[in-house]
Amino acid sequence: MTSADVFDGYIDRGWRFLAELQRSLDMEFVVGRREGPYIWNLEDTRRVLECGNSGGVHSLGHRNPEVLKTVQDALQVFDAGMWTMPTAEALAFQDIVAASAPTPAICRSVLTLSATDSIDLAVMFSFRVTGRRKALAYRYGYHGHSGFAAMVTGSDAEGLLEHYLLPTEYSAFFPEYGVLDAIERSLDEDCAAIILEPMNYETFQPAAPGFLEGVAEICRRRGALLIIDETRTGLGRSGKLWMTSHYSVEPDILILGKGLGAGLYPVSALVATKRVYDACMNSTHWGFMSSMAGSPIGALVATKVVEIAQRPATLANIARLESDLTDAFAELCTRYQDVFAPAWVTGGIAALGLRDAAAAKVVKRELFRRNVLCHSASEIAPWVVKFFPCLTADATVGPAIAEALADFAEAWRRGAVDLG
Numbered sequence: 401m402t403s404a405d406v407f408d409g410y411i412d413r414g415w416r417f418l419a420e421l422q423r424s425l426d427m428e429f430v431v432g433r434r435e436g437p438y439i440w441n442l443e444d445t446r447r448v449l450e451c452g453n454s455g456g457v458h459s460l461g462h463r464n465p466e467v468l469k470t471v472q473d474a475l476q477v478f479d480a481g482m483w484t485m486p487t488a489e490a491l492a493f494q495d496i497v498a499a500s501a502p503t504p505a506i507c508r509s510v511l512t513l514s515a516t517d518s519i520d521l522a523v524m525f526s527f528r529v530t531g532r533r534k535a536l537a538y539r540y541g542y543h544g545h546s547g548f549a550a551m552v553t554g555s556d557a558e559g560l561l562e563h564y565l566l567p568t569e570y571s572a573f574f575p576e577y578g579v580l581d582a583i584e585r586s587l588d589e590d591c592a593a594i595i596l597e598p599m600n601y602e603t604f605q606p607a608a609p610g611f612l613e614g615v616a617e618i619c620r621r622r623g624a625l626l627i628i629d630e631t632r633t634g635l636g637r638s639g640k641l642w643m644t645s646h647y648s649v650e651p652d653i654l655i656l657g658k659g660l661g662a663g664l665y666p667v668s669a670l671v672a673t674k675r676v677y678d679a680c681m682n683s684t685h686w687g688f689m690s691s692m693a694g695s696p697i698g699a700l701v702a703t704k705v706v707e708i709a710q711r712p713a714t715l716a717n718i719a720r721l722e723s724d725l726t727d728a729f730a731e732l733c734t735r736y737q738d739v740f741a742p743a744w745v746t747g748g749i750a751a752l753g754l755r756d757a758a759a760a761k762v763v764k765r766e767l768f769r770r771n772v773l774c775h776s777a778s779e780i781a782p783w784v785v786k787f788f789p790c791l792t793a794d795a796t797v798g799p800a801i802a803e804a805l806a807d808f809a810e811a812w813r814r815g816a817v818d819l820g
């Protein structure tokens with residue numbers, strides 16, 4: 401089967417929207433080999449630098465050898481599905497997360513199969529703890545596509561509230577990330593929790609100093625829980641193990657996902673305070689159960705990933721990546737002042753401003769033509785192009801991204817970029 405056959409097949413009998421979208425973006429690419437920061441097409445004729453990483457699933461690189469070995473070794477001994485049997489592996493995960501959590505109070509975890517499941521559960525936990533039934537989330541945020549995770553997803557492009565006629569009484573949305581008044585106004589007495597990422601979902605802009613602290617203060621005062629979704633920002637992505645640690649804030653629940661399974665095994669976790677955990681998991685017989693979640697395989701993978709992510713060598717590499725990208729973007733902003741504008745780089749979360757909204761519409765396709773897969777471009781102002789490179793990437797990655805951007809800027813200046 402060729403790449404074109406796969407796309408034709410998708411359009412005929414698969415997820416037509418996806419295939420047509422990629423085709424319209426001139427991004428008809430079926431992934432064959434994948435290794436470290438690179439992916440190759442099915443025909444093995446083209447190599448692309450992966451700087452989207454599906455929002456951090458492959459933060460440690462595709463098929464990270466250490467995690468791969470962990471999975472292979474685990475499969476020699478274990479299987480999944482014995483959810484009624486306690487395991488030492490699940491306990492070891494519990495302990496490594498408690499030891500490395502942003503605050504000592506966050507010390508109990510529940511393993512699930514996806515961040516969507518963890519968010520769904522976190523919202524239920526907040527209902528149980530507060531006796532209220534609504535969660536407040538960011539209007540342009542994304543937290544998942546089913547259950548309560550879908551109900552707290554406000555994004556126009558990705559949200560499903562209207563599409564599936566989801567109940568609207570369980571969620572509310574604050575309109576602006578970073579504005580405490582907007583949160584205060586959107587929160588009513590039914591609100592059990594505020595759920596948010598430590599950065600703006602759409603623009604990648606990190607929470608300004610004081611914002612998360614302010615949200616935490618509102619939560620305490622109004623009796624709601626604070627759920628911080630570190631699905632994308634955790635595991636070293638921000639330069640620290642948890643992005644929450646850049647702030648003086650004590651969440652009640654933290655969500656881990658995506659990179660926790662390194663793209664090799666489905667695993668996510670909800671990490672909570674003992675108070676929240678006990679109120680939900682230890683005050684009834686079966687506070688949460690799932691046939692496949694919490695298996696020793698998932699626990700071993702997640703433990704290995706947390707261990708790699710917090711190693712000094714990993715964090716030093718992320719600091720170097722941050723500095724490479726900061727320098728490269730500053731240079732691009734000077735050379736192409738008419739095309740690029742300064743934005744922000746925090747660890748491996750990188751955004752470069754675009755002067756023209758029209759550029760935001762085409763930049764992903766243009767970089768892909770130059771064999772760099774970026775994360776995305778923002779759909780709301782400020783216009784930025786966003787990158788989520790592998791955290792294990794070597795010193796060639798910053799310059800490779802910069803070269804593709806410079807080539808795009810040259811073409812933009814010449815008027816040689818197709819705006820269609």
Ligand SMILES: Cc1ncc(COP(=O)(O)O)c(C=O)c1O
Pocket residue numbers: 455514515516517519542543544545597629631632657658
């Ligand atoms: C911030 C955030 N939370 C939750 C999720 C849901 O993660 P998953 O699709 O792995 O269940 C995503 C997925 O993109 C996400 O970006």
